[in-house]
Amino acid sequence: KENIRQRLNMRDFFDSLRSSGIHTGGPSSISQSDRTAFANQLDRLLRRSNRNR
Template structure:
């Protein structure tokens, strides 16, 4: 099982949490971006640089992720695609996207997109708060613990 990161939009604070977790648990962490990324030296951390273009990084993550993997993204359509492949998606704010909630989140995203395109200003996301970073770290730790139990079960 791997952790895939939609790295172009992932906050630095979240990447740092992921780097530490990958090293601590020997979990493969793959950052996918359309630009060069500087990462700490680690045999558990790798980067995939994709060409510039709309959804190129997202498509690469969907192509490579497998059932049981974890994808870090705030992109709801990407989360929907990876969940359909039996992977999990976790937002940098700590929201876990699953088969049970992804369609409702996708519908809300589409509704807000329609409002924006009709000229209604909805504002952008707020800055990442300390409690959201903690929620992310807690969800990540739960996934890593479940993964460790699955790997140790004969």
Template sequence: MKIWIDADACPKVIRETLIRAAERTGVVCTFVANHAIPLPNRHNIQRLQVQSGFDVADDEIVQRCDVGDLVITADIPLAAEVLAKGAHALNPRGELYTKDTIGARLNIRDFMDTMRSSGIQTGGPAGLSQTERREFANQLDRFLAKHHR
């Protein structure tokens, strides 16, 4: 089991939580981004820098992840693709996407995209709250306890 991180938009506090988990458990974490990400020099903490472009990092994650891997992403279409491959997906706010919930999340995302396309200002997501940071760390710990040997 490996952890793949959609690192282009991954908040620093979540990156730090993932690094601590990798150091504690030895699980391999790969941060995929189209720019350089500062990471500690550890054998199980890797960076994969891809070319700039629409969905290049997402496509790389989908191609490389395997059944049972965990993908950290706020990108709902990416989460849907990795779930279809048999991997797991966790949002940086602590929401573990499932096959039962991803359809509704895609519908909401598409609706909001339609609203923005018609000129309605929807605003961006709020910053991560302490509760969301804690929920992410708790979900990650539960996942690792259940899936990492």
């Protein structure tokens, strides 16, 4: 329960920072090449899955 409380406190803290206009960082957005690579891999997996039916 303590771990959950800590996570909620951190979430609330960062939420208050963001709402005050402070940039808290985070992961960079997904690039077009990453998006294309993901879509291609998903397409390959789906085609392979359909062949096995």
